[in-house]
Amino acid sequence: MANRDKNKKTLLELVKLPENSSCADCGAADPDWASYTLGIFVCLKCSGTHRNLSSISRIKSIRLDFWDDELVQFMKANGNRAAKDVYEKFVPVFFYQPQQDDCDVLREQWIRAKYERQEFTEQNKLRAYSSGIYEGLLWKKGKDNGQFLKRKFVLSDQDFTLKYYKEDESKGPKAVISVQSLNATFQPQKIGHAHGLQITYAVDDHTRNLFVYHESGQEIVNWFNAIRATRFVYLKTAFPTASNGELLPWTTRNFLKEGFMEKTGPSQREPFKKRWFILDGLDRKLLYFKTELDAVELGVIFIGTENHGYSVSECMPKGTRGNKWKFGMAVETPDRQFVFMCEQERERKEWIEALRQVIAKPMVPQDYTTEANIRRRK
Known part of the structure; x- marks a missing residue:
């Protein structure tokens, strides 16, 4: 007869091992679930996809469910590293391996590609x-x-x-x-x-x-x-x-931050207008559009380094017209100051933090070309 407390203790010890301490599929820390047919430890989100692969993967909670002795021994004999050596042996270098914050379809298809379709178990498999x-x-x-x-x-x-x-x-x-x-x-x-x-x-x-x-x-x-x-x-x-x-x-990249802000013109006397902004951290561009689903940008601001005259800070502009939002910030560039208004203080903090992250990153040779092209457009 299985010893419930002993088996739970064994599972909790296994999941603390470095090779098992993050989800086998998305890397989330401290997984609380396990596939007792694949021998892997996974997070709550990824366990949901595994439940839909019942012919391949069976899921239990390592804390709440009852575990038979033989299932615990199977987990002990396998684990995340062993599964990775089999199911991820030949992942193409360009193939995107989702992280815990990625959208559901990326995570689900990564799990299905590994265990259901076994796309990465053979070196020369046609993909x-x-x-x-x-x-x-x-x-x-x-x-x-x-x-x-x-x-x-x-x-x-x-x-x-x-x-x-x-x-x-x-x-x-x-x-x-x-x-x-x-x-x-x-x-x-x-x-x-x-x-x-x-x-x-x-x-x-x-x-x-x-x-x-x-x-x-x-x-x-x-x-x-x-x-x-x-x-x-x-x-x-x-x-x-x-x-x-x-x-x-x-190869591809997610944007560092997106969202609506209000923007005024170069003299800062023009009425504020609501615009959708996208911060591309890798390309050092702050793009803005009329709406979030516009096909073409209205404008772009290059974000360089502090040594090159770029900075961002909180501000409260005076004498402006048309702004409905109250949380201002200023982006300084060598050419001009840009003033934006955010709806909430939290959003302003997030924008400032994201922009400072780009400003703190050293510029590479292609950044100077990007900067010159954008300044030429003015």
């Missing part, structure tokens, strides 16, 4: 998202009425482009987008769909957005990783001496 060409239909937000329409997309590492077509493909692509500036980030809340993906790219130094989704979680994550794969090949070609570790942050 559609790394074949060099990826194509299919995606729902894309139209610019006129905001409705989502089905469009064919084609991504290729032969000419490093992403193309999309309207209904009549014989007329050629509606747009040909260079992979050089391409970025993709999941935005389920903003787009209003659990599989919503924002694709960002540059045209003539201006940032443009595409908002897309697919009904299938596997398909939209395949698109995301296909973009990462193509970007990685491009970066290896453009920067042949750079290491994988140096290139991977540039």
Whole structure:
């Protein structure tokens, strides 16, 4: 007969081992759940996906559920490191491995790819998202009425482009987008769909957005990783001496912060207008749009270092008109001071913290080119 207290103590000792002390799937600290068929320790969020894979993975709480002796011995004989050696043995270098704060579809498809489809157990397994060409239909937000329409997309590492077509493909692509500036980030809340993906790219130094989704979680994550794969090949070609570790942050990236703020003009006597801001920390750009789903930016502010004349601080502007929000901050650049108003003090603190994070980061050679291009636009 199983000794409940002894088995619970053993499990709690196992989960404290360095190799088991974070979730096997998303890295969250102190997992409280375990798959007793895979021999891994997972967090509450990831356990939900495992419950939907009942033919592969069976879940128990290591604190609340009853454990038989043989299941405890199985956990003892396996663990997160052993599972990683099997199920993550051949993960492509570009493949995105979700973290605890990533959206549900990324985490779910990572778990399914590992244990259900076993995509990474064989070295030369054919994976559609790394074949060099990826194509299919995606729902894309139209610019006129905001409705989502089905469009064919084609991504290729032969000419490093992403193309999309309207209904009549014989007329050629509606747009040909260079992979050089391409970025993709999941935005389920903003787009209003659990599989919503924002694709960002540059045209003539201006940032443009595409908002897309697919009904299938596997398909939209395949698109995301296909973009990462193509970007990685491009970066290896453009920067042949750079290491994988140096290139991977540039394959795709999440924005450091987003949200509405009020903005005034250069003289600070113009009325404040509400704008949607995006801080791209890697590219050192603070972009602003009329709404969160606009296709084209209204403007961009380069964020350099303190040594180059950039700073951010709280402020309370005087003599301004039209602002409904009361929590101000000023961004100083070599050319001018920008004043923004936030709705809540918490939001102002978050913006200042995020901007200071960028300001504190040393500039690299391509940052000077970005700065010069943005200042030339003024």
